Each structure stands twice: as C-alpha cells, then as structure tokens.
Amino acid sequence: AMELPPGHFSAARAAAVAVGYLRYLRGGPGRGLELRALRRARRQDIDDVGHKYYLELELEDVLDKDRTVNCTAEVLYHLGSQTTAPDVQVTVQGELRSTEEADKEFYNRIRSLEKELVAENIPDSHGNVPPELEPIHLLAWVASGYVIWQNSTENTKFHLAQVKHVKQVKRSDEDLQFDYVVLLHEMVSQEVMPWEVTVLWHPGRGARVSRHRRSPRECLS
Amino acid sequence: HQVLRIKTKNEEEVKQLQLLESLEHLQLDFWINPSAHALPVDVRIPAVSVQSVKAFLESQGIEYSILIEDLQDVLDKEKQDMAESAQRQRSSSFDFGAYHTLDDINEELDHLASEYSFVEKIQIGESYEKRPLYVLKFSTGGTNRPAIWLDAGIHSREWVTQASALWIANKIASDYGTDASVTSLLDKMDLFLLPVANPDGFVYTHTSNRMWRKTRSKIPGSVCIGVDPNRNWDAGFGGPGASKNPCSDSYHGPSANSEVEVKSVVDFIKNHGNFKAFLTLHSYSQLLMYPYGYKCTRPDDYAELESLGRAAASSIRSLYGTTFQVGTICKTIYQASGGSIDWSYDNGIKYSFAFELRDTGNYGFLLPASQIVPAAKETWLGLKKIMEHVLNKSS
Numbered sequence A: 001a002m003e004l005p006p007g008h009f010s011a012a013r014a015a016a017v018a019v020g021y022l023r024y025l026r027g028g029p030g031r032g033l034e035l036r037a038l039r040r041a042r043r044q045d046i047d048d049v050g051h052k053y054y055l056e057l058e059l060e061d062v063l064d065k066d067r068t069v070n071c072t073a074e075v076l077y078h079l080g081s082q083t084t085a086p087d088v089q090v091t092v093q094g095e096l097r098s099t100e101e102a103d104k105e106f107y108n109r110i111r112s113l114e115k116e117l118v119a120e121n122i123p124d125s126h127g128n129v130p131p132e133l134e135p136i137h138l139l140a141w142v143a144s145g146y147v148i149w150q151n152s153t154e155n156t157k158f159h160l161a162q163v164k165h166v167k168q169v170k171r172s173d174e175d176l177q178f179d180y181v182v183l184l185h186e187m188v189s190q191e192v193m194p195w196e197v198t199v200l201w202h203p204g205r206g207a208r209v210s211r212h213r214r215s216p217r218e219c220l221s
Numbered sequence B: 001h002q003v004l005r006i007k008t009k010n011e012e013e014v015k016q017l018q019l020l021e022s023l024e025h026l027q028l029d030f031w032i033n034p035s036a037h038a039l040p041v042d043v044r045i046p047a048v049s050v051q052s053v054k055a056f057l058e059s060q061g062i063e064y065s066i067l068i069e070d071l072q073d074v075l076d077k078e079k080q081d082m083a084e085s086a087q088r089q090r091s092s093s094f095d096f097g098a099y100h101t102l103d104d105i106n107e108e109l110d111h112l113a114s115e116y117s118f119v120e121k122i123q124i125g126e127s128y129e130k131r132p133l134y135v136l137k138f139s140t141g142g143t144n145r146p147a148i149w150l151d152a153g154i155h156s157r158e159w160v161t162q163a164s165a166l167w168i169a170n171k172i173a174s175d176y177g178t179d180a181s182v183t184s185l186l187d188k189m190d191l192f193l194l195p196v197a198n199p200d201g202f203v204y205t206h207t208s209n210r211m212w213r214k215t216r217s218k219i220p221g222s223v224c225i226g227v228d229p230n231r232n233w234d235a236g237f238g239g240p241g242a243s244k245n246p247c248s249d250s251y252h253g254p255s256a257n258s259e260v261e262v263k264s265v266v267d268f269i270k271n272h273g274n275f276k277a278f279l280t281l282h283s284y285s286q287l288l289m290y291p292y293g294y295k296c297t298r299p300d301d302y303a304e305l306e307s308l309g310r311a312a313a314s315s316i317r318s319l320y321g322t323t324f325q326v327g328t329i330c331k332t333i334y335q336a337s338g339g340s341i342d343w344s345y346d347n348g349i350k351y352s353f354a355f356e357l358r359d360t361g362n363y364g365f366l367l368p369a370s371q372i373v374p375a376a377k378e379t380w381l382g383l384k385k386i387m388e389h390v391l392n393k394s395s
Helices: A009-026 A100-111 A131-151 B011-022 B047-059 B071-090 B102-115 B159-175 B180-188 B199-207 B260-272 B302-320 B340-346 B369-394
Strands: A002-004 A033-046 A050-061 A064-078 A087-092 A118-122 A158-169 A176-186 A192-202 A206-214 B002-007 B041-045 B063-068 B119-126 B132-138 B147-152 B190-194 B275-283 B287-290 B325-328 B351-357
Touching: A009 A033, A009 A050, A009 A064, A009 A087, A009 A131, A009 A158, A009 A206, A033 A064, A100 A176, A118 A131, A131 A158, A131 A176, A131 A192, A131 A206, A158 A192, B002 B047, B041 B047, B102 B119, B102 B132, B102 B159, B102 B199, B119 B260, B132 B159, B132 B260, B147 B159, B147 B260, B147 B369, B159 B180, B159 B190, B159 B275, B159 B351, B159 B369, B180 B190, B180 B369, B260 B275, B260 B340, B275 B340, B275 B369, B287 B302, B287 B340, B302 B325, B302 B351, B302 B369, B340 B351, B351 B369
Parallel strands: B147 B190, B147 B275, B275 B351, B287 B325
Antiparallel strands: A002 A033, A033 A050, A050 A064, A064 A087, A118 A158, A158 A176, A176 A192, A192 A206, B002 B041, B002 B063, B119 B132, B132 B190, B287 B351
C-alpha cells in the first residue's frame, strides 16, 4: 500500500465515505459524528478487485466536543463498478458517549406529538437550526450518511447540504418514521441534488434506511 | 412663534376667525383653516402678533389652547435628533457577524469609502443583469503602485466569503495607521477588493435558490441558465474538470470570458498592469491552493508557493486551530480548467492563491452566522502572511 498525503483529494474522498458509513451505523438523534482530522491515508491497488484505502481518522461527537475519538477505516471501491457501493469497515477505538437518555427523551417527545412533525430548511439560509430540531438534523446525517455511502465512487465527494423537507409518518409499530428530502452537494461536479430518504428509527435498534432515491430532476432555473 | 389650537363653538366664531385670516399684516399661517365650527383651527402666529391675536380671541370669548409654546425650540430639537440619528447610522452599525443582502453590503461599501480617505469605491463593470461590480480601492498615494487583488463571492452560494470580505475590508481600513504590517503594506502597495464578484447569483440566493452557484446569464440554445464563473477564465478553457452541459453547475460557458463578471475583472487587471498578487475566496473545505487546476503539473514557482502556502496555513491555525490543507488545485481538490488563479498566474501574477474557507462539510454552504467573524479573522491572518511576503519581494 502506498502512503497518501492527507491533503490529497483521493484520501479526503475516501474519508467522506467512511464518515457517511459511520454516521449511518452509529449516529442518531442524540449523536452526530464529524471528522476532526484525517491523520493518515494509504492506498492499495488490488488487481481485478479495486482500490482499497486504509485510513486513520480523528472524530468528534458534536454533542461531546471536549474529546475526540480515534478510528480506523478501510474503504474498498470496486473496480469498474459505478453501481456497487464501496465496502467499508470501521473500527472505533474507545467508547462513544452514551445517548440512551437523549434517545428515550426524543422518542417519547415525538410519539406524544398530536400532529405529525413537519419541518423544512434545516439549517436555514443563515445556518440556524432551532434547538428542538437538532435531533431531526442529526437523524438527517444518519439518513444522508447511508445515501452517501451507497452512492460514492472514487470520483465523487458528497456532503449533506441541507434538509429541504422532513415529514414524520406515524406507524402502527414502535418505530419512528421520517421521510426526508435532503440536498446532497457533490464536490467534484459541484451539483446539489435532492434525494428522498425514508428513515426508521428506534432507541434500542438504531436507524434503518428503508427507501431512498434521487428525486426526479425538475427544471431548476 | 406660537401655534394655537382654536375651538370654535358656532358659525359666528368661525366668521370671526375668517376675518382674522384676512388681516394680512398679522402674517398668520393657518395650518388648519377655519371652515366648519366643529373642526379645530390650528394657526401659527409670528412672535410680534401673538399678544394681539390672543387679546382678540379672549375679547370674543373664543376658546383656544397653546399647541406649541415655542416653534423654534421644536425645530431645533428636531434638527438635533436628525443629526444624531444620521450620526448613529454612519458610525458603523453594520453587523459583520450576520449575513446581509446585496443592498446592505453596497451601503457598507459606501460607508467605508466615506469614512476613510484612502478607501475609494470604484465600479469596474456591470453584471449580466446590469448590477454594478463594485471594488474597494485602498490606496495611500502614488501612481499605479504595485497592487494586490482580492475577490469573494464568485460562487454566489458561498456566503461566508462575501461576509468575510466585508469584515476584512473594515479590518484593513481601521488597522491602517495602527497596525505595523497593514501600514507598511498600504504605504507601498495598493489593494483592490471585490467583495461580491457575482452579484446576480448572490441576489438569486436570497430571492430564489440558496444553492445557486453560477452567473445568471441566458445560454443560447438552452433552457438552463448560468455559467460557472470559475471555469470561464482563459486558462486551459474547456479542458477537463469543466462541463460542456449548460445545465451543469460547472458549465464552462460558450467561450472564455463569455461572462461579463469575469471579463470585467480580466480587463481591469490587464489595464492596470501592475498586480503582484491575485487572491480569491471560496467555501467550503478549508483549503489553501495555488496553481494549477487545469493541468496536474507543478507551476515553476512551486517551491515558493508551497512554502508560502504552508506559512499562511500555519498563521490561520494559530488562531482557533482550524486546519487548512495546502497544495495545488489539481492535487488537493480536483482537476478544474478555466479557473481564475490559473489565469492570473499564467499572466504573470506569481502570487496566486485560492482559499476555501470553513467548514469541512458539516454545515457546508450554510455556515452559521456565528462563525463568520472567526472565519474572517483566521482567513485574514493567512492573507496577511501572503501580503507581507509579496511586499517583501517587491521592495
């Protein structure tokens, strides 16, 4: 495997995939993980398979900013495939702050709403997120993390630009369901594109994306 | 002068007032004329006539009250109030820690130009939709001194850049004379700052689509609008890293310099002929880059630019620990043709740098306003480092 300078774009792109995957796996309304620093990156070209990146990342929980968490990740982009998601493995060193309390509180709050939650433009144009919508914002990171992981290639770098719209859908089972329309910013093409993502979440079980698709292209002037 | 309010009880009294009205030598100024007895009559009475008018009213048993005891007092106070209000507006109530509209930004440019003798607002052209392209010129004298160019907001959705440019303009203006570095810089060099390089796009991000990046020009033969102004410069134009598709956010345009926003800057810089540095602000990603973007080979001045870039990134980091990656555009972000700093570098302006400001993707373009001033402050340290070096090298 060959060493990459951390400033090289291919390392940054692989790191973004790893973070997306990790947010999907470990994120929730009470936990938002962000990349503090990419410490080290190596790349290995595997014949007939693809390109594998070995990363050492330093992460931060936005709700626990006083400390950082180290993790290692492996991101394998499959050769020639634009349709298969990269294989990602992440190992977090140490414990992440517990979200049991926050999760329960959020769960109960949403379940007790008379009318289903609806919100838009999170953050707003000025970057504001009302405090009561922060868990919805963090859940969007989970949802978009999944989409980013599933749709990344070595030639893309996605970030969540904004939650355009979110609607809660009441369910007969115990899960919470949120239908999101998120705007994803793709750095290489510079496009900002809308994606529809449905997220199911439960305090004990974490998040699952049950449905996702890129919104049909409107004629944006 | 006094102003009286007269309450007439009947038609007879109204007739009396009308009689009074006809006596021109009294020079009465009726603010509400006597007409129907149910309505009050307001009249301004010159000082000399006050006593006689009051005597007349009293003799007729006509009721009145004093509305304004001394009109001059009132006028004096009003004048003072207005002066104070104007004073308050002038002494920068501009909130640098908030996002502003184009009109507000232009107003602040006027304010800076009027407050500092060495700051001048000039117009270098017009946008596609005919909005003026305003540049602040910082010059303490000389004729066509070696100059530094700084622009922001060429991509309209990158709001932290226009906002930071305003803070930086104010910082430079207020630091001249007190900060050694800024003072020695402006004593020898001029600075030209274009805070809103793409005003049409900027307005569009306020009115219609916060995520708009490009200009707002009509593209012949397409329903889509706008060209990526940072793919439109004459540097590897049309090469890899720019799109031929007019609907794309990285569309390079029908030809190099097709966008008036780009052409205006090109013409200005060429006509000036003495620019030593070309610096441009973008967001987001926290990067400090130098040429090239259109090709993946190193520029001739690679060693010096890399070293200077690292020094600038170090200065940036010293304030809040914010890390910027340093490198060529091609290695750091992607291959991209038609970019501004490639053009400036290939046209003899050695110190060409592009900054990508905060953050690294958590808020992206929607950076909270609370981060504007920290971002501007740290960026300024990086810019200053570069400018100091440029000054050293040109003396």
